Amino acid sequence: MLRSLSIRDFVIVDRMDLEFASGFTVLTGETGAGKSILIDALALVLGERGDALVVRQGAERAELSAEFDTGAIKELTRWLAANELAGDECVCLMRRVIDGSGRSRGFINGRAATLAQLRQAGEFLVDIHGQNQHQSLLRAGSQRDLLDAYGGLAEQAGRVAEACRELQRRRERRVAFETNAAAFAAEREQLEWQARELEALNFTADEWQSLTAEHARLAHAASLIEAAQSGLEMLSEGEGSSLSQVNGIIARLDNLLEYDARLKEILDVLEPAQVQLQEAVYALRRYGERLDMDPQRLRGVERRLDAAHAAARKYRVSPEDLPETLERATARLAELGERGDPGALRKLEEEARAAYMGEAKKLSAGRKKAAKRLSEQVTDAVQKLAMAGGTFAIALNGVEGPASHGLEQPEFLVSAHKGVAPQPLAKVASGGELSRLSLAIQTVTTQVAQVPTLIFDEVDAGIGGRVAEIVGKMLKQLGNKHQVMCITHLPQVAASADQQWQVTKTSANGKVLSRVMVLDQEQRVEEIARMLGGLRITETTRKHAAEMLKAVNSKS
Numbered sequence: 001m002l003r004s005l006s007i008r009d010f011v012i013v014d015r016m017d018l019e020f021a022s023g024f025t026v027l028t029g030e031t032g033a034g035k036s037i038l039i040d041a042l043a044l045v046l047g048e049r050g051d052a053l054v055v056r057q058g059a060e061r062a063e064l065s066a067e068f069d070t071g072a073i074k075e076l077t078r079w080l081a082a083n084e085l086a087g088d089e090c091v092c093l094m095r096r097v098i099d100g101s102g103r104s105r106g107f108i109n110g111r112a113a114t115l116a117q118l119r120q121a122g123e124f125l126v127d128i129h130g131q132n133q134h135q136s137l138l139r140a141g142s143q144r145d146l147l148d149a150y151g152g153l154a155e156q157a158g159r160v161a162e163a164c165r166e167l168q169r170r171r172e173r174r175v176a177f178e179t180n181a182a183a184f185a186a187e188r189e190q191l192e193w194q195a196r197e198l199e200a201l202n203f204t205a206d207e208w209q210s211l212t213a214e215h216a217r218l219a220h221a222a223s224l225i226e227a228a229q230s231g232l233e234m235l236s237e238g239e240g241s242s243l244s245q246v247n248g249i250i251a252r253l254d255n256l257l258e259y260d261a262r263l264k265e266i267l268d269v270l271e272p273a274q275v276q277l278q279e280a281v282y283a284l285r286r287y288g289e290r291l292d293m294d295p296q297r298l299r300g301v302e303r304r305l306d307a308a309h310a311a312a313r314k315y316r317v318s319p320e321d322l323p324e325t326l327e328r329a330t331a332r333l334a335e336l337g338e339r340g341d342p343g344a345l346r347k348l349e350e351e352a353r354a355a356y357m358g359e360a361k362k363l364s365a366g367r368k369k370a371a372k373r374l375s376e377q378v379t380d381a382v383q384k385l386a387m388a389g390g391t392f393a394i395a396l397n398g399v400e401g402p403a404s405h406g407l408e409q410p411e412f413l414v415s416a417h418k419g420v421a422p423q424p425l426a427k428v429a430s431g432g433e434l435s436r437l438s439l440a441i442q443t444v445t446t447q448v449a450q451v452p453t454l455i456f457d458e459v460d461a462g463i464g465g466r467v468a469e470i471v472g473k474m475l476k477q478l479g480n481k482h483q484v485m486c487i488t489h490l491p492q493v494a495a496s497a498d499q500q501w502q503v504t505k506t507s508a509n510g511k512v513l514s515r516v517m518v519l520d521q522e523q524r525v526e527e528i529a530r531m532l533g534g535l536r537i538t539e540t541t542r543k544h545a546a547e548m549l550k551a552v553n554s555k556s
Contacts, residue, residue: 151370389418
């Protein structure tokens, strides 16, 4: 949901800070007051292209920022994290700066973002329906996603996409083999020879560690034995050894302890040293007994190490990496083995194709049912929106080859008049018709729509009276599930809103500025009276406006 919009030096707005509420909000005001400027500002924040003309005259740059509550949009949270654009929990801050030269910079949660990233994030947040705005309803992918969501087919569509990816992988494997069969055979032969040699060597990383340690010990056995014997001599076995001298000191001090108790502190330090020296003697003696001069074992260890070094040089790896080299060769051989049988590869591809077709046909059947139901419901809805006799239909156009989105591309068709064959939406719908169709579709699919904020511009083009009242009711109904905003010139639509904002244009110091005011109940009566009566507002029009507001409130 859109929480706030901040605008600085944009077109005829010098400074504007708006806070938005849930439900249905209308923006009203005189023609040219700047109502569409607010939508234009939000569209730029959401990645629409802009140029230097949007910077207010005399200003250096235009700055636009919007804050959204994203607690209910888990897909956006995941997208932000994946693109390293995450911010505070349940909040998305989007900002756009355009300077006087037309240079543009975008930010999401304080981090620099491209226009494409602004647009991608915006598609999760806001859908703008109106002339000259980005129309999700016209995008083939959006039409397909809307139909799948309406029919509860999103999971099935995901299975089709995964089955298509698996089919593609198997096809690429088969084509690669057929194209490079000779190269694969040569590689397999080389790997088989390499694997046999390494298996025969039977060398492990643990063996490398133990062999290097044993070689160091055997190669320096004489020095180690000599050091052990010398240590024993100096510690306990030689004349004037350390241990005998410490023992003598302890004995003498112990005899004198009765004459000076302060010697106890010194004895407490010496006695542990005596114990440690004795332990060192025992350890050296055990160590020396295990040491052995074994030239034959040393030669055996050196031969084993030489073999490991030779293999390592041959395969250009470290000796300790030889086991991993064998694992890679074995794994690659297994992979080539799968590719080595063209018949098996074709069979695997056909199995994947059959699996894809099975999932795709289930999706097609679901789409057929959903398209029929959605077409009927939207057709019924548009009859009330100044399109009597009009029809809405969904064509399921077949596509060539297995596609990740299934066997068909849904296409929305419309006929605005009775007896006229439905044509693609983008070709025949005017701005007003497109907005009303969007309204009808959004109302029908309100339970599955994912975008939390819907904005309608030009929704009241070419309608009035009873139809305008119906449009107001439909927008209010949408406001129960979404945050809905609408620019309108129709008092019937304005009266249906939960909140009403008035946009005015003022002139100060030779500059034209746009202002927005949130209307209270009394001000709403005055504004709706203006919409009813034009320049001359009478008590009758005020009374009529009050009755319209009262009637809507009593029905809600």
